[in-house]
Amino acid sequence: MKKARGPTEAELLASYEAGEWVSVARSRADLRKFEEMARATLAKDQRINIRLSSPVLAALRARAAEEGMPYQTLIASVLHKFATGRLVEKTPARSSLKGAGTRVRRDRKRA
Numbered sequence: 001m002k003k004a005r006g007p008t009e010a011e012l013l014a015s016y017e018a019g020e021w022v023s024v025a026r027s028r029a030d031l032r033k034f035e036e037m038a039r040a041t042l043a044k045d046q047r048i049n050i051r052l053s054s055p056v057l058a059a060l061r062a063r064a065a066e067e068g069m070p071y072q073t074l075i076a077s078v079l080h081k082f083a084t085g086r087l088v089e090k091t092p093a094r095s096s097l098k099g100a101g102t103r104v105r106r107d108r109k110r111a
Contacts (some may be wrong), residue, residue: 041080044076057071060074060075
């Protein structure tokens with residue numbers, strides 16, 4: 001089952017051209033602040049090289065395809081969220097842990 005996606009690019013463009021969008025900036029100072037935030041967020045002035053296992057890279061590419069974005073953009077987004085403290089880890093439901101094959105060794109006293 002595919003995830004429901006938001007409006008398409010064409011729908012967004014039509015909405016914008018119809019004048020349905022308004023600026024949230026209340027002043028020129030707000031506008032400058034938002035522009036600087038966008039520049040800082042979107043600036044890609046450093047390059048890294050990272051080695052990943054083939055299965056991890058394949059999973060990232062598949063997830064990026066599901067989200068409709070390039071895999072490098074997905075990786076950058078995850079790293080950005082982690083660095084800014086906005087990456088939230090999901091905790092598995094209790095029922096999903098049953099039968100997961102995890103075993104805990106218990107030391108038994110022998111009499």
